[in-house]
Amino acid sequence: MTAVRIDGKAIAAELREKIAKEAETLIGETGVVPGIAVVIVGEDPASKVYVASKGKAAKECHFHSVEHALSADIGEAELLDLITKLNEDDAIHGILVQLPLPDHIDEAKVLDLIRPDKDVDGFHPINVGLLTSGARDKAMVPCTPAGTLILAKRAIGNLSGKDAVVIGRSNIVGKPMAALLLAESCTVTIAHSRTQNLEDIVRGADILVAAVGRPQMVKGDWIKEGAVVLDVGMNRIPAPERGEGKTRLVGDVDYDSAAERAGYITPVPGGIGPMTIALLMANTLTAARRKAGLDDLDYAELLG
Ligand code: GUN
Numbered sequence: 001m002t003a004v005r006i007d008g009k010a011i012a013a014e015l016r017e018k019i020a021k022e023a024e025t026l027i028g029e030t031g032v033v034p035g036i037a038v039v040i041v042g043e044d045p046a047s048k049v050y051v052a053s054k055g056k057a058a059k060e061c062h063f064h065s066v067e068h069a070l071s072a073d074i075g076e077a078e079l080l081d082l083i084t085k086l087n088e089d090d091a092i093h094g095i096l097v098q099l100p101l102p103d104h105i106d107e108a109k110v111l112d113l114i115r116p117d118k119d120v121d122g123f124h125p126i127n128v129g130l131l132t133s134g135a136r137d138k139a140m141v142p143c144t145p146a147g148t149l150i151l152a153k154r155a156i157g158n159l160s161g162k163d164a165v166v167i168g169r170s171n172i173v174g175k176p177m178a179a180l181l182l183a184e185s186c187t188v189t190i191a192h193s194r195t196q197n198l199e200d201i202v203r204g205a206d207i208l209v210a211a212v213g214r215p216q217m218v219k220g221d222w223i224k225e226g227a228v229v230l231d232v233g234m235n236r237i238p239a240p241e242r243g244e245g246k247t248r249l250v251g252d253v254d255y256d257s258a259a260e261r262a263g264y265i266t267p268v269p270g271g272i273g274p275m276t277i278a279l280l281m282a283n284t285l286t287a288a289r290r291k292a293g294l295d296d297l298d299y300a301e302l303l304g
Pocket of ligand 1: 096097098121172
């Protein structure tokens with residue numbers, strides 16, 4: 001079998017366009033302009049690229065967008081003060097603090113201070129609790145898992161009863177991804193760096209989500225014939241063929257060999273990454289709509 005390549009880039013562009021239209025309608029009918037604040041601390045080059053993409057997408061969606069770029073040596077108290085101000089700012093519906101934060105800042109303290117209704121990352125304990133206790137509709141759902149789920153559903157429709165394996169147990173991807181797949185009635189296994197017989201576990205997966213951060217770790221012969229393979233990995237590896245010192249981006253899955261067995265597979269780049277940003281826009285629009293007393297939109301349905 002040769003897998004169908006899931007074009008996350010095109011699907012994300014389509015979703016951003018629908019969100020832009022919905023934002024225009026919201027602005028026209030209520031005067032509410034969805035507002036997002038993105039906070040970045042330090043100079044991590046990858047984080048800077050992500051944050052710039054988020055700002056650009058927000059503007060294209062007609063949102064009010066502000067970026068706070070803070071020096072790596074900023075004190076924790078100063079960052080907490082900024083969060084408090086953004087919590088109180090009526091023009092801001094969504095707050096995102098780009099992770100990771102420098103070691104001298106307590107990440108949990110920062111994330112816990114963000115108002116849950118403005119927590120467009122879905123990392124606040126209230127949102128984590130809502131998602132895992134079956135109240136997904138009231139939660140803010142983390143963007144990467146939410147985008148990954150949309151792609152899985154577009155590929156095969158109903159996920160009920162499927163064997164899903166998530167490699168990675170991070171708060172950003174692995175754990176919320178498992179919660180979402182469980183809510184879709186998958187039988188979910190969470191594998192991680194200490195998992196024994198990983199290959200055998202992956203071989204049982206109808207749906208595989210790889211989010212470990214190890215370049216091309218998952219090999220083609222681990223993949224069940226016809227499986228849906230969703231690669232969240234974003235790893236830079238040396239690419240001497242492109243010139244001295246050059247690098248290229250690869251996923252956690254060895255794409256070429258996996259594509260020979262999978263039914264559907266996301267590429268890196270151009271798969272999950274663009275969906276993450278589109279879902280951040282979706283969450284910001286949701287936050288603004290909730291504040292205006294409007295119902296949530298179903299973004300999978302919006303995509304048609
Ligand atoms: N760093 C890597 N992924 C993410 C994400 O989804 N949200 C935030 N805030 N930081 C990240």
